[in-house]
Amino acid sequence: MDELTRDAFHRVVAGRRDVRSGFRADVPIDDAALHRVLVAAHAAPSVGFSQPWDFVLIRDRATRERVQAHVAAARADYAASLPAARADAFRSVRVEAILDTPLNIAVTCDPTRGGRHTLGRHTQPRTAPYSTVGAVQNLWLAARAEGLGVGWVSFGDERALARELDLPPHLELVAYLCVGHVTEFADRPELESSGWARRRPLRWAVHHEAFGLRGLPGEDPLDLLAETVAAITPPDAAARAAAADRLDRMTKPPGSLGRVEAVAVTLAGIAGQCPAPIPEPAAVAVFAADHGVHAQGVTPWPQEVTAQMVANFTAGGAVVNAFARRVGAEVCVVDIGVASPLPADLPGLLPRRIADGTADLSQGPALTREQAVAAVEVGIETARDLVAGGNRCLITGDMGIANTTSAAALICAFTGAGAAEVTGRGTGIDDATLAHKTAVVAAALALHRPDPADPIGVLAAFGGLEHAGLAGYLLGAAALHVPVVLDGVSAGAAALVAAALAPDAVGYWVAGHRSAEPGHTRALAHLGLEPLLDLGMRLGEGTGAALALPVVQAAAQALQDVATFDAAGVTNKTEQEG
Numbered sequence: 208m209d210e211l212t213r214d215a216f217h218r219v220v221a222g223r224r225d226v227r228s229g230f231r232a233d234v235p236i237d238d239a240a241l242h243r244v245l246v247a248a249h250a251a252p253s254v255g256f257s258q259p260w261d262f263v264l265i266r267d268r269a270t271r272e273r274v275q276a277h278v279a280a281a282r283a284d285y286a287a288s289l290p291a292a293r294a295d296a297f298r299s300v301r302v303e304a305i306l307d308t309p310l311n312i313a314v315t316c317d318p319t320r321g322g323r324h325t326l327g328r329h330t331q332p333r334t335a336p337y338s339t340v341g342a343v344q345n346l347w348l349a350a351r352a353e354g355l356g357v358g359w360v361s362f363g364d365e366r367a368l369a370r371e372l373d374l375p376p377h378l379e380l381v382a383y384l385c386v387g388h389v390t391e392f393a394d395r396p397e398l399e400s401s402g403w404a405r406r407r408p409l410r411w412a413v414h415h416e417a418f419g420l421r422g423l424p425g426e427d428p429l430d431l432l433a434e435t436v437a438a439i440t441p442p443d444a445a446a447r448a449a450a451a452d453r454l455d456r457m458t459k460p461p462g463s464l465g466r467v468e469a470v471a472v473t474l475a476g477i478a479g480q481c482p483a484p485i486p487e488p489a490a491v492a493v494f495a496a497d498h499g500v501h502a503q504g505v506t507p508w509p510q511e512v513t514a515q516m517v518a519n520f521t522a523g524g525a526v527v528n529a530f531a532r533r534v535g536a537e538v539c540v541v542d543i544g545v546a547s548p549l550p551a552d553l554p555g556l557l558p559r560r561i562a563d564g565t566a567d568l569s570q571g572p573a574l575t576r577e578q579a580v581a582a583v584e585v586g587i588e589t590a591r592d593l594v595a596g597g598n599r600c601l602i603t604g605d606m607g608i609a610n611t612t613s614a615a616a617l618i619c620a621f622t623g624a625g626a627a628e629v630t631g632r633g634t635g636i637d638d639a640t641l642a643h644k645t646a647v648v649a650a651a652l653a654l655h656r657p658d659p660a661d662p663i664g665v666l667a668a669f670g671g672l673e674h675a676g677l678a679g680y681l682l683g684a685a686a687l688h689v690p691v692v693l694d695g696v697s698a699g700a701a702a703l704v705a706a707a708l709a710p711d712a713v714g715y716w717v718a719g720h721r722s723a724e725p726g727h728t729r730a731l732a733h734l735g736l737e738p739l740l741d742l743g744m745r746l747g748e749g750t751g752a753a754l755a756l757p758v759v760q761a762a763a764q765a766l767q768d769v770a771t772f773d774a775a776g777v778t779n780k781t782e783q784e785g
Contacts, residue, residue: 219352226356226389227301227397230308234388240353241310247349248314253338255326260342260381263313263372268306273371274363274383275305281362291535292488296597300403303360308387313372314343316379339381346384356389404597411591419584431584432679432708438686442476442714450475450482456771456779466737470717470762477690477715482766486600486690489756490537490593491527491749492680493520493604494586496544496672497564499573500651501609505644508608508634510564514547516606520748521553527604527748534756536602538749539593543585544607544672559585561672568616569651572668579667579675586679587686594687601684601691602719602756603698604749605673608634611724614700615648616669618726620657621703622733625649629726631696631745662707670704677701678708685712692759694752695722695745699730706734717759720744720751 208216245262253259265271282302286294305311316339318332328334343359350357360383369380398404410429414420420428450472455461462468474483495517501510519525520540523532531538541557542549546564549556561582565573574582593601607613611633618629626649632641655668666675678701684691685705693702693716706713718731720740731738739755772779 219348222392223348223351224356224392224396225359225398226392227304227358229390230304230356230385231388231390232307232309234309236310236355236387240355244346244349244353244355248342248346251338251342251345253341254331254334255321255328257321257325257328257335257338259316259318259320259335260339261315261317261378262346263315263374265311265313265372266309270372271305271311274311274360274368275303277364277367277371278303278305278360278362281364285362290488290531290537293535293537293597296401296403296488300401301397302362304358304385304387305360308358308385310386312346312384312386313374313380314339314346314382314384315374316381317377318379319377336379336381343382343384350386351392354388355386356392358385359383360385402597405595407591407595431587432580432682435587435679435682435686436709439682439709439711441711442473443479444476446479446481446483447472447476450766453481453766453771456773457765457769458772458775458777459769464765466739467758467762467765469737470739470759471766473714473717474690474759474763475766477688479688483763484599485760485763485767487535487760488537488598489535489600489602489692490539490598491531491602491604491753492539492541492589492593493527493606493749494541494543494589494673494676494680495520495606496610496676497546497607498609498613498671499565499567500569500612500647502567503569503643503647505612505640505647506609506634506636507640510608511547513606513608514545514549517542517545517549517556518553520606521556525748526746527750527753530750530753534753536753536756537598538604539589541585541589541676543582543676557589559589559676561585565613565671568613568669569647569654572655573613573670574667574672574675576663576667578672579663579670582672582675583663583666583679583682586676586681587683588679589676590680590683590687590689594684594689599689600756600759601680601689602749602752603677603680603691603694603701604752605677605694605697605747607671607673607697610671610673610697610747611726612644612648613669613671613674614696614724615726616651617665617674617700617703618696618730619648619652620665620669621659621707622729624726624729626652629729631724631726633724633745659707662704665707666704670700671697673697674701674704678704681705681716682709682712685709685715689715690759691716692719692752692755693717693736694719694749695747696724696727696730697747698752699727699734702734703730717755719753719755722751
């Protein structure tokens with residue numbers, strides 16, 4: 208292939224868009240151009256050369272109206288399932304152009320084509336639809352080369368749409384496409400320009416030899432943790448100063464909003480602009496794991512409760528689910544180390560298990576260094592994925608029976624506090640159990656003699672897998688300049704780990720509340736963070752941080768909306784005195 212042809216191909220690929228708006232329904236598609244597009248689609252590779260695709264060209268208005276009605280109903284159902292902030296954003300997103308284009312194309316797949324002995328399908332029965340997707344991509348690229356826009360309609364029940372199109376029952380509907388001329392092609396995908404999602408950098412998606420060893424061609428595999436830490440810089444000082452100045456000029460007495468003003472300044476520094484954008488949508492990531500120290504009797508709750516609560520989270524029945532619904536946040540559940548088996552069909556669960564719980568920290572290291580780093584990297588990737596998915600604020604959540612024992616040991620290790628000062632009642636233990644739990648923490652500290660200058664070593668000695676995941680989550684958010692609202696004592700313990708790895712990361716966190724666990728107060732003091740709420744809560748799950756989210760968002764809203772004295776024509780007492 209010559210250089211001009213190669214460059215032209217890459218320009219077509221770079222310019223391909225999923226088009227949903229700006230179609231010209233009044234401009235017909237030239238038959239010759241359409242023929243060339245279909246030739247390209249039909250030239251797609253297929254496993255076993257089975258060519259399982261067919262293309263149904265649909266121009267009939269009545270057919271398209273039926274399809275559009277079905278898609279509109281599916282869109283409404285989807286909107287009803289979204290957290291409030293996501294639902295608000297979704298209302299402005301165009302998802303289909305079925306009636307705005309002169310042509311729709313249904314791309315079908317016949318999984319029986321070629322018979323039972325089709326090469327490659329014996330062990331990979333889904334290769335037929337996979338091959339058909341290749342035909343869709345060829346069609347899309349060829350259409351772009353012809354100056355045609357294509358939009359993929361992704362809402363609707365596949366079987367119901369197949370019936371609307373009167374397809375034979377053995378065919379699968381792989382894609383329903385809207386095709387037509389457009390007024391212009393956007394520079395970026397519409398979902399990206401609307402803020403619905405971000406493009407993942409290529410570096411995140413290229414792995415050398417084994418999954419997880421990332422790097423572009425010609426680069427050595429990157430250390431994800433080191434790369435993330437290196438990307439963390441201090442929040443923007445100029446934006447912070449601008450926010451502080453604006454707050455003093457707003458139509459209110461200086462400092463009258465208390466810590467809300469400090470939050471507004473923090474958000475401006477994180478965003479690098481004043482005023483900062485409203486930090487929404489928001490997502491709570493609940494990292495779930497079990498603890499070997501449970502065997503020491505530090506809690507009366509059975510260990511299988513962790514797995515049971517994971518199922519409860521995914522079913523939407525936990526307190527954090529209720530609070531998240533109220534504040535319009537998404538709940539994401541990460542199995543990073545639950546000991547008990549979990550059902551494979553839990554909706555929305557992210558299976559990222561590093562181990563089936565930790566070892567007993569009172570008898571030896573809870574984790575190997577390798578496990579600790581792997582769990583931190585899970586947290587980094589969770590933050591990356593949630594931010595790439597369009598979230599503008601992250602909230603910490605945790606679940607793990609006996610995890611306050613691990614949190615207490617971590618807090619002691621990084622702050623120098625004694626076990627009696629920071630060990631709390633966790634799930635509500637009695638005095639005798641508290642005394643025993645405190646002794647277990649003290650013995651573990653004596654056994655491991657932690658060095659806070661070695662954060663990964665401390666994490667491996669005492670940490671739960673959820674604490675390691677949370678530490679990575681905090682680092683990943685800071686590297687992407689996204690604010691995090693911290694929850695209770697487990698989040699505080701994880702934040703100590705993350706701050707030891709990257710001190711500048713602290714500037715990206717807001718303490719949502721003060722837990723009733725005594726170690727949390729010590730952790731926040733060490734981090735220099737003041738909590739927004741103090742409600743005597745100690746549940747975890749992300750509950751206290753979720754309740755603080757509206758305060759954080761209101762701080763940004765005030766910085767955006769409240770007039771200054773000069774703009775409002777209000778006399779400023781300070782200026783009058785001057």
